[in-house]
Amino acid sequence: MNVDTSLPQDTADAKAARRESRRRRRSSGPTDPRGGAPAPQGAVQGDGENPEAEPTGAARIRSRLARLWRRRIRPVLGVVSPIGWAVLGVAVAAWTAGLLLHVTELNVLALVLTVPLVIAAAFVLGRANYRVTLDLQSHRVVVGTRAVGRVEVANPTQRLILPSRIELAVGAATAQFLVPRLAPEQTHEELFAVPTRRRAVLVVGPVRSVRDDPLSLMRRQVTWARSQELYVHPRTVRLDEAASGFLRDLEGTPSSDLSSSDIAFHALRDYVPGDDRRHVHWRTTARTGKLMVRQFEETRRSHVVVALDDLRDHYSGEDEFELAVSAAASISAQTFREEKELTAFTVTANQRTAAYRPLMDDYTELELRAGRQGLHELGQKAADLAPNASAVMLVVGAHATARELNAAATQLPLGVLAVAIRCVDGAEVRRSAIGGLDVVTLGALDDLPKALRAVGR
Numbered sequence: 115m116n117v118d119t120s121l122p123q124d125t126a127d128a129k130a131a132r133r134e135s136r137r138r139r140r141s142s143g144p145t146d147p148r149g150g151a152p153a154p155q156g157a158v159q160g161d162g163e164n165p166e167a168e169p170t171g172a173a174r175i176r177s178r179l180a181r182l183w184r185r186r187i188r189p190v191l192g193v194v195s196p197i198g199w200a201v202l203g204v205a206v207a208a209w210t211a212g213l214l215l216h217v218t219e220l221n222v223l224a225l226v227l228t229v230p231l232v233i234a235a236a237f238v239l240g241r242a243n244y245r246v247t248l249d250l251q252s253h254r255v256v257v258g259t260r261a262v263g264r265v266e267v268a269n270p271t272q273r274l275i276l277p278s279r280i281e282l283a284v285g286a287a288t289a290q291f292l293v294p295r296l297a298p299e300q301t302h303e304e305l306f307a308v309p310t311r312r313r314a315v316l317v318v319g320p321v322r323s324v325r326d327d328p329l330s331l332m333r334r335q336v337t338w339a340r341s342q343e344l345y346v347h348p349r350t351v352r353l354d355e356a357a358s359g360f361l362r363d364l365e366g367t368p369s370s371d372l373s374s375s376d377i378a379f380h381a382l383r384d385y386v387p388g389d390d391r392r393h394v395h396w397r398t399t400a401r402t403g404k405l406m407v408r409q410f411e412e413t414r415r416s417h418v419v420v421a422l423d424d425l426r427d428h429y430s431g432e433d434e435f436e437l438a439v440s441a442a443a444s445i446s447a448q449t450f451r452e453e454k455e456l457t458a459f460t461v462t463a464n465q466r467t468a469a470y471r472p473l474m475d476d477y478t479e480l481e482l483r484a485g486r487q488g489l490h491e492l493g494q495k496a497a498d499l500a501p502n503a504s505a506v507m508l509v510v511g512a513h514a515t516a517r518e519l520n521a522a523a524t525q526l527p528l529g530v531l532a533v534a535i536r537c538v539d540g541a542e543v544r545r546s547a548i549g550g551l552d553v554v555t556l557g558a559l560d561d562l563p564k565a566l567r568a569v570g571r
Contacts, residue, residue, distance in 0.1 A: 193238055198331035201227050234327035238334040242278055245270045246321050246338035254345045254471065261308040261344050265321055269296035279324045283341070284308055285316045293323070308344065313436060313478055316344040347474040348436070350444040353563050381409045417455040419499070419506040420446045421492050424460040426482040428489075429511035430539065435482055438537040440559045442509040443477045445566075457500045461487050464499075489518040493525030505531040508551075512538040516548050523551040533569050535562075543568065 205227035212220030250263040265282060269275050275296045282289045291304045319341030326333040382395055385405030398406040422442040429435045449456045450470055458465035462483060466472040489510065496506050506526055514536060523532050534553045541557035545568045554565040
């Protein structure tokens, strides 16, 4: 039998096959008209009735329109300044009214407004293919020193590039300099210096090339180099040996705990099985006739805590807070240089003490905060972070009261050397005491060594 020959449609076998096929379709559900496979339950039959087809197409259209707006339309509209839009609006209104009402004066006004717009468009037309490099000599400087950098503008093309203006953003300010006409493969370099009067994290950049007209109707700018961060570290003073003498302890701070091995000798005792033979005191053993070993007193390595109060209500102004930050940074830097264990923090933040650079970076980012936390929380945090501290330095503002200082001191562990440095702008160095807390008044950063020498007496 030829397989291409169709069966008669009116035979009994054909009718039975059609009935069996209809029964199978009813039992298995509706089928997809394009194939024959069962359609999913709840699917709507018919072309163009799939509920997912139309949203997918609409999403694609919206995506294309958004891309067109972002890449083509918005850059063009952004070229026109607010003044330019005002002039353009008046010109369009004057042209419309003049042509419809046949008023010659309006047509003349429209022409007068249109000519500057055309000239402004000629100023911003064209494209400059620069290669711009922004290079900072150092990304970290100290307050009072200048941060030096350079901007190099090169013409990597084989055609002449007309003069333009380059803008460099430095924090909230903007520096401008002119780039002359550049021949193919020619470069132009500009040096700049950023004055640093206050502690801050400055954003240097981006570098933009700007084209605009003399009337500032249109302005076209292109960004060529990304911004970079410049850390202006707080000013610090180096503490001499006399000033930091209260932190120096070759053998650490002795405690009342006894140990079989340390560097602080305490007494001799009888030998007990298990003691290290290296600690046997042979002269005493020979004299007494029995083994005697050295008994040591446990010591702790010097651990300095620098707690800086950053509550706005405790300071009379920004300059006083800057003095406090510089004092805390100076003590932290000295402790770090002497390779002693350091813990530095404020109520809301902890400074990184693993390396000098991140330590100063964290001090640079500190700001005054508004809140209700008192100094007792600063003392409690010192006790929690460094329960074995040997010295705690509390750096506070002029408005910190004696009650608050005493509350902070009561939170500290017993036996710790507690010193409060009270920063008062322009005050003379003087020393006082509140219970077991030494309080020194600091009026200028250069007086910090003198203030610490007063504590060490």
